[in-house]
Amino acid sequence: MKHTDYRDYSVDDLTRDDYFRHWVINHNRQSEAFWLEWLDQNPDCADKVQLARAFLQALAEKDTALAPPELDHIMANILQAGEPTVVPLWRRAAFRVAASVLVLLGLGFVAFRYISQQADPVSASLAELSPTLASASIEMVNTTSHPQTIRLQDSSTVLLYPRAKLRYSKRIDPDRREVYLSGKAFFSITKNPKKPFWVYTDQISTQVLGTSFLVNSTASDAKVEVRTGRVSVYMRTDVRRDRLAGKNESAGMVLTPNQQVAFSSIDKRLVKSVVEQPVTLNESPSNDYIFDEAPISQVFELLERNYGLTFIYDAPSLKECYLTANLANESLFDKLNLICKITRSSYELVDGQIVIHSQGCDNK
Incomplete structure (x- = not known):
């Protein structure tokens, strides 16, 4: 690695x-x-880098192996800020090469400056991940005060929230489905195992096969919340690096229903947790939440089944814990607070799971 x-x-x-x-x-x-x-980390140096690239590419095109003194002379001519000096170009081969380099470099640099000023900066950043999104795409912007539904070519739908932007390809890609999002949107993706669906934001990349999830992206932060199915979330820089290296897989986080991952702009990492308001995945009668001296393990099994979250606890420590309570019409966290109060326990959220801490119960 260069330092x-x-x-x-x-x-x-x-x-x-x-x-x-x-x-x-x-x-x-x-x-x-x-x-x-x-x-990416030094965007203010782009002009300098492009100028140096154009110079080297022009020399490579000419297949020119110039001696250092001649290279110094050509570079001095390119970078000099004063009035151009009239030189008989036919007298020296080095000046003929310099002239051709200047023409190619001048035209290329002017074109680059014009394009970089006119083009959407998002397109430039997407070029490495998805050339299609960068060059042949449609951008939808929700300028209204209410969410708008967008139907994609594969019948997937996107609920685009106010002020959000969605970019998707004009043509169908044979290998993957891709969109770019800035802002907030809820995705309901049509299942297709042969063509994964990718959502790119400025910080993260999300891959799914068929599921529903919420993505909220700002200039510095991003969050993904899963409603149904499974979602893989990656750092966008990791996806770009691995694709450049020809790798088919990247190290990411797998999310299941009622789990979320947030990008930390301070630590530059992904943090996995439980969504703020978990929803039930399976409809259960209200009577299922009315317990009368029910073993606490039975209560946790019901919550796991209905919310799709993993409960971690020490079964032997809780074997004497029983619950008599009505938990119907309560949110998951209100249910947990009541359970912990009755059983003298506590809970914490760790890596998208619910961990129960208890010293045991004495119900005699």
Whole structure:
């Protein structure tokens, strides 16, 4: 891994740097991954990097192996800020090369500056993940004060909340379904095991096969909440790096119903937990929540089945714990608070699971 402070490098320094040349001229994958990530972290240096790239690419096109003094002279001509000096180009080969480099570099740099100013910055960041979304996509913006439903080509639906933006492809991709989201949206995805569905935000990437979930993305934070099915959430930087390296899998977090993951802008990591308001997945009669001296393990089994969450507890410690209470019409956390109060227990949320702590019960 490179630890050089490239921010202090000039265009000339970059063109002479071996790691930079490996990327531009040799198309080395490791170097490419490093420089793309470095540009993400140092966007203000993009102009300098593009200028150095264009210079090296122009020389490579000419298949020119110039001696260092001649390279210095060409670079000085490119970067000089004063009035251009009239030189008889036909007298030296180096000047003919310099002229061709200047033309290619000038046109390329002007085009780059124009495009970078005019193009959506989202397109530039998406180009590495999804060229289709970056170049051939449709963007929907909800300018109303109420959620709007958007139906995608595969019959999946997206409930787009006010001020949110959704970008999706104009054409059908044979390998995957992809969208980009800025803001808040609820997704109901049509199941297709052969074509996973990806939702990209600025910080995270979410992969599903067929499920329903909520994504809320801002400029610095992001959160995914699962309603049904299973969802895999990744750091977007990890997905980009692994795809550049040709890997088919990335290290992510798997979420099940009533679980969520949030991107921490401070720690730059994903944090898994339980959603703020868990909903029941299976409808149960109100009588199922009326307990009369019921073993506490039976209560936890009912809650696990209806909410899809895992309850972790020490069964031997709770074997003498029984519950007599009416938990109907209570939220999950209100149910837990009441259970813990009666059984002299406590609970905490750990990695999307509910952990019960108890010293045991004495009901005699």
